[in-house]
Amino acid sequence: MAPKRVDRSARREEILSAAVRVFARQGFAATRIEDVAAEAGIAKGSVYLSFSSRDDLLAAAFARLADRSAGVLGHTTAEGVPAVERLTRLVRSAVAMLADEPELTRVMVDLWAAGRHRGDAAPLDMATVYREYRGAVAGLLREAAGEGDLRPGIGEPEATVVVGAIEGCLVQWLMDPAVPLAGLADTVVGVCLSGLRSDGAASPPCPLPAAPVPVTDTGNGPGAGRTQGPSGA
Amino acid sequence: MAPKRVDRSARREEILSAAVRVFARQGFAATRIEDVAAEAGIAKGSVYLSFSSRDDLLAAAFARLADRSAGVLGHTTAEGVPAVERLTRLVRSAVAMLADEPELTRVMVDLWAAGRHRGDAAPLDMATVYREYRGAVAGLLREAAGEGDLRPGIGEPEATVVVGAIEGCLVQWLMDPAVPLAGLADTVVGVCLSGLRSDGAASPPCPLPAAPVPVTDTGNGPGAGRTQGPSGA
Amino acid sequence: MAPKRVDRSARREEILSAAVRVFARQGFAATRIEDVAAEAGIAKGSVYLSFSSRDDLLAAAFARLADRSAGVLGHTTAEGVPAVERLTRLVRSAVAMLADEPELTRVMVDLWAAGRHRGDAAPLDMATVYREYRGAVAGLLREAAGEGDLRPGIGEPEATVVVGAIEGCLVQWLMDPAVPLAGLADTVVGVCLSGLRSDGAASPPCPLPAAPVPVTDTGNGPGAGRTQGPSGA
Amino acid sequence: MAPKRVDRSARREEILSAAVRVFARQGFAATRIEDVAAEAGIAKGSVYLSFSSRDDLLAAAFARLADRSAGVLGHTTAEGVPAVERLTRLVRSAVAMLADEPELTRVMVDLWAAGRHRGDAAPLDMATVYREYRGAVAGLLREAAGEGDLRPGIGEPEATVVVGAIEGCLVQWLMDPAVPLAGLADTVVGVCLSGLRSDGAASPPCPLPAAPVPVTDTGNGPGAGRTQGPSGA
DNA sequence: AATGAATGAGTTTTCATTCAT
DNA sequence: CATGAATGAAAACTCATTCAT
Structure with a gap:
């Protein structure tokens, strides 16, 4: 009934887009193949021509x-x-x-x-x-x-x-x-x-005795010369 | 047959915990009431005594x-x-x-x-x-x-x-x-x-001697111990 | 709705008998699970309680x-x-x-x-x-x-x-x-x-030159004494 | 595209032969029109040009x-x-x-x-x-x-x-x-x-020098050559 | 209360058949 | 004539929910 489709992968894309729209609207779990077909304007069985x-x-x-x-x-x-x-x-x-x-x-x-x-x-x-x-x-x-x-x-x-x-x-x-x-x-x-701290205020509120946070150096002075080359080691 | 349940809400909690475990394992979509019942060690129908x-x-x-x-x-x-x-x-x-x-x-x-x-x-x-x-x-x-x-x-x-x-x-x-x-x-x-800028202080948060929540180690398999020091480019 | 069934395997037998009746009436290919269920007087899904x-x-x-x-x-x-x-x-x-x-x-x-x-x-x-x-x-x-x-x-x-x-x-x-x-x-x-031959007429209509039929001896005389013991060697 | 079919009934026979081959292989119940078409080397719809x-x-x-x-x-x-x-x-x-x-x-x-x-x-x-x-x-x-x-x-x-x-x-x-x-x-x-009685002549059928039907050897794999001689009890 | 057999609506998937190209 | 995409009516199977025991 519907005219013959020329492009297989174009149809696949159409269905996928329709599917994504329905997934977004209803979620995966609540989406039935029939919903996808309806959104794509085709019959249920036709979905299986493009997706197994x-x-x-x-x-x-x-x-x-x-x-x-x-x-x-x-x-x-x-x-x-x-x-x-x-x-x-x-x-x-x-x-x-x-x-x-x-x-x-x-x-x-x-x-x-x-x-x-x-x-x-x-x-x-x-x-x-x-x-x-x-x-x-x-x-x-x-x-x-x-x-x-x-x-x-x-x-x-x-x-x-x-x-x-x-x-x-x-x-x-x-x-x-x-x-x-x-x-x-x-x-x-x-x-x-x-960061969110007061501008320029690099004042750490407290030292770090045994914090698990992996920070090697604190306050390493400002501006360390800007190297622009490709990710130099 | 089973001894009478002491507490209604305790039973409810038990089932909920079982449900959460199964949800975590299989996802809600793939979880059947029977799975929850099995995890909780009760019969399918009994779930409905605690949850509608x-x-x-x-x-x-x-x-x-x-x-x-x-x-x-x-x-x-x-x-x-x-x-x-x-x-x-x-x-x-x-x-x-x-x-x-x-x-x-x-x-x-x-x-x-x-x-x-x-x-x-x-x-x-x-x-x-x-x-x-x-x-x-x-x-x-x-x-x-x-x-x-x-x-x-x-x-x-x-x-x-x-x-x-x-x-x-x-x-x-x-x-x-x-x-x-x-x-x-x-x-x-x-x-x-x-922040991450070089002009910001890489200040770690204050250590909390009496942290109100026990930060249990999550032991996330390999890679859990991170490499400190500058992981050179 | 239906009363609870006591015997699992009895129910299985009932369904199987119903199935055989329907198979006989319609053939395997034409028999739907629902037909079997109807013949057994139960619901479609109940068949799956006895047969996977x-x-x-x-x-x-x-x-x-x-x-x-x-x-x-x-x-x-x-x-x-x-x-x-x-x-x-x-x-x-x-x-x-x-x-x-x-x-x-x-x-x-x-x-x-x-x-x-x-x-x-x-x-x-x-x-x-x-x-x-x-x-x-x-x-x-x-x-x-x-x-x-x-x-x-x-x-x-x-x-x-x-x-x-x-x-x-x-x-x-x-x-x-x-x-x-x-x-x-x-x-x-x-x-x-x-056989169908004229009674007693052991007259082979023709000899057997190279017939593929596996017959070792022809006309071995009548009645060879009837041994009745247990399948004697 | 394919050259026009010479004979309608020849095509019908071709398809039927293909169908019989597939039926034999898979059984009628398990045979789809598409299987027949594939076996015949034609398109699914073309089967309907010869069979209703x-x-x-x-x-x-x-x-x-x-x-x-x-x-x-x-x-x-x-x-x-x-x-x-x-x-x-x-x-x-x-x-x-x-x-x-x-x-x-x-x-x-x-x-x-x-x-x-x-x-x-x-x-x-x-x-x-x-x-x-x-x-x-x-x-x-x-x-x-x-x-x-x-x-x-x-x-x-x-x-x-x-x-x-x-x-x-x-x-x-x-x-x-x-x-x-x-x-x-x-x-x-x-x-x-x-018959099989000992008083019956184990007469083989007459050899047919000019059998009207060619009894082709079916070569049924092993066991085709049978053991003659009395396979003692 | 607890159980689990029974139910049947709901889903996925298949495939004969049609028909526009 | 030939094709194969499109269709939609089945049919198998699942599972939440009910309820007799």
């Missing part, structure tokens, strides 16, 4: 998210741009990406929830996605430290916090649309880079 | 999480303690709370995912929980600013970032147990208060 | 048939009965068994059809059932030959014919209820034992 | 089998040949026919199973086929009795046994390819004509 199963659809949604994430990480390699600037761009584009496709954000949380419970392997390997995410940010932070813009001793833990701040803000926005997403990227950057 | 429905079980898990969160927010009202320190305690106890009940933390993501899609009643009002969470943190930040420890002009957006950093770190730990949860609380505080 | 899947039901039907067959084979071991007599009983009871449960006969054909197409193994191993069937008959034939009632040189091929005659008659009765099943057992025995 | 439905395909397979059977029955009318010999030829050609088209034989069982359950039209009237089959054999038996080769009083029941022996042997061969089909025709004739 419901799980296949989930995996594709994951892949799409991973793909978008990879796009964001592209900002880490811009040439001739200070690492701090690249980090700012990265944060901004991460937020912008998801703000552009709010559905993906909603799906993201579902993926977090679904990412567990399948020890198998490939399809929903959120751990790897975030590992790479953190790795990229950590690399940027170390570069920036090398360039003198950030203090030395920065590594994975700090990257975890930066990545966490981004994702955590997105989650809050998701839970509560009243949270202003616009501007949050800059706030994240501002807070993470400059 | 499957969703009621999820709502109860939410309530437990909300309860724990309320406990964490108690730190904001300590008398005679600088706001900055109260904030530090808040962050630490938030992380410690979830590290203490990893199952509940895992369920948290399911709750995020389930929190939407039920406009009718509001058994899972995650928005309100996080609104209060942010409000408390924002209040603390403003107090600290008033005490001169933080720069002025700090408000909700910054609170969103702080809260986001906490939750975002937890999510990463959930996705990937190799992420070292221990120490992340202090890293969050350190990053958020002092 | 539709295939499990098929396997059980097969097992029941195999069980009945085993019962028939019991006649081969009667003590103090000439092998020829035991053979007669075997044939009669094989026919009687299926005439008693016409449903099973119909199912049998479905099993023949289903027995193929699953190289796997166990559940529908019709080959083994018939191998044993033939083996038992062949043993009986050899015994009878040893007792002097049948001519020597009789073996598996003849057993195949005897078994085939039984099954083939049943199939014809199945295809066409007008075929008189009663009496067929004796006809089978009569034909197979005495 | 899936059932039509089965009916056509039945028709082919009925056609082959009719061919076999042709042996009953040979002029100037003793009825006993015509019977022998009939049995031999029945077996040879099916051995020649093993796929069709395998489908036969499916047809037995499917022959029931469709009272409406009568596309699969197995009853009639076997009725005619029996009738022809019975006629032959009576003729042979008239010619003095068989004892008098022989009729339908005996014909049922003879036909049954043939079909029953074929079924056993289908269930278990180790059953030696070659030679079974002669064993059937031998057993049915002379």
Whole structure:
């Protein structure tokens, strides 16, 4: 009845987009294949022409998210741009990406929830996605430290916090649309880079006898000359 | 046959704990009432003596999480303690709370995912929980600013970032147990208060000799012991 | 709604019997689980309390048939009965068994059809059932030959014919209820034992130059003394 | 794209042969139109250009089998040949026919199973086929009795046994390819004509120098070469 | 109170058949 | 004629919930 479809992968994309919209609206668990088909304007059975199963659809949604994430990480390699600037761009584009496709954000949380419970392997390997995410940010932070813009001793833990701040803000926005997403990227950057302390007041309120916090040196004087070359060791 | 139950609410708690364990293991979507019953060591039908429905079980898990969160927010009202320190305690106890009940933390993501899609009643009002969470943190930040420890002009957006950093770190730990949860609380505080710039003091938070919440070691497998020193580029 | 069932395996038997009735009426392929449930007077889902899947039901039907067959084979071991007599009983009871449960006969054909197409193994191993069937008959034939009632040189091929005659008659009765099943057992025995030739006329119409038929000796004289002892070697 | 089909009925035959091959391999119940199309090397929809439905395909397979059977029955009318010999030829050609088209034989069982359950039209009237089959054999038996080769009083029941022996042997061969089909025709004739008693002549059928049907060797794997000599009890 | 058999609505998935190209 | 995407009516199977015991 419906006219014959020309492009197989175009149809696949259409269905996937429809699926993501429905996932965002109802969540994975509450989404039936029929809902996806209805959203795509096709018959239930037709979904199976493009996806072999419901799980296949989930995996594709994951892949799409991973793909978008990879796009964001592209900002880490811009040439001739200070690492701090690249980090700012990265944060901004991460937020912008998801703000552009709010559905993906909603799906993201579902993926977090679904990412567990399948020890198998490939399809929903959120751990790897975030590992790479953190790795990229950590690399940027170390570069920036090398360039003198950030203090030395920065590594994975700090990257975890930066990545966490981004994702955590997105989650809050998701839970509560009243949270202003616009501007949050800059706030994240501002807070993470400059902290919240009174300006210039580098006064640690107290020493650190046995704190588990991994900080090697305290107050290492201001401005350590800005090296701009490629992530010099 | 089984001896009569002593306490109704004790039984309810037992079942809820069993449910949370199973939710954490399999996710809410994949958890059947029978799984919960088996975990609790009772018969399927008996679950309904304590909970009116499957969703009621999820709502109860939410309530437990909300309860724990309320406990964490108690730190904001300590008398005679600088706001900055109260904030530090808040962050630490938030992380410690979830590290203490990893199952509940895992369920948290399911709750995020389930929190939407039920406009009718509001058994899972995650928005309100996080609104209060942010409000408390924002209040603390403003107090600290008033005490001169933080720069002025700090408000909700910054609170969103702080809260986001906490939750975002937890999510990463959930996705990937190799992420070292221990120490992340202090890293969050350190990053958020002092920032990462080279001109900011990498001040660790004050050690808390009598921390109100026992920061149990989460023993997150390998990688838990982090490399200090500048992890050279 | 329905009263609680006391005996698990009794219920299983009930369902299996209902299933066999429906299989007989409609055939495997055309039988839906719901049909079986309706025949058993229970709800669709209740079938799954006793059988894990539709295939499990098929396997059980097969097992029941195999069980009945085993019962028939019991006649081969009667003590103090000439092998020829035991053979007669075997044939009669094989026919009687299926005439008693016409449903099973119909199912049998479905099993023949289903027995193929699953190289796997166990559940529908019709080959083994018939191998044993033939083996038992062949043993009986050899015994009878040893007792002097049948001519020597009789073996598996003849057993195949005897078994085939039984099954083939049943199939014809199945295809066409007008075929008189009663009496067929004796006809089978009569034909197979005495042949159809003119009485006593042992006149072979022609010699056997290179016929592939495995006959070692021709016309070995009449009556070789009847040994009645237990299957003497 | 493909060159225009020369002959409608040739195409129909091609598809039917493909269908029979697939039916034999998977059974009718498990065979999808697409499987048949694939086996025939055409597109799914094209099957419908030659057959009106899936059932039509089965009916056509039945028709082919009925056609082959009719061919076999042709042996009953040979002029100037003793009825006993015509019977022998009939049995031999029945077996040879099916051995020649093993796929069709395998489908036969499916047809037995499917022959029931469709009272409406009568596309699969197995009853009639076997009725005619029996009738022809019975006629032959009576003729042979008239010619003095068989004892008098022989009729339908005996014909049922003879036909049954043939079909029953074929079924056993289908269930278990180790059953030696070659030679079974002669064993059937031998057993049915002379019986197995020691006072019966174990007369093999007359060798047929110019057998009308080429008894191709079915080469049924191991066990095909049977052990002659009395396999002692 | 506790149990677990029974229920049946709800979902996924398959596949015969149609028909626009 | 040939094709294969599209359709939607089945059918298997699941599982929350009920309720007789």
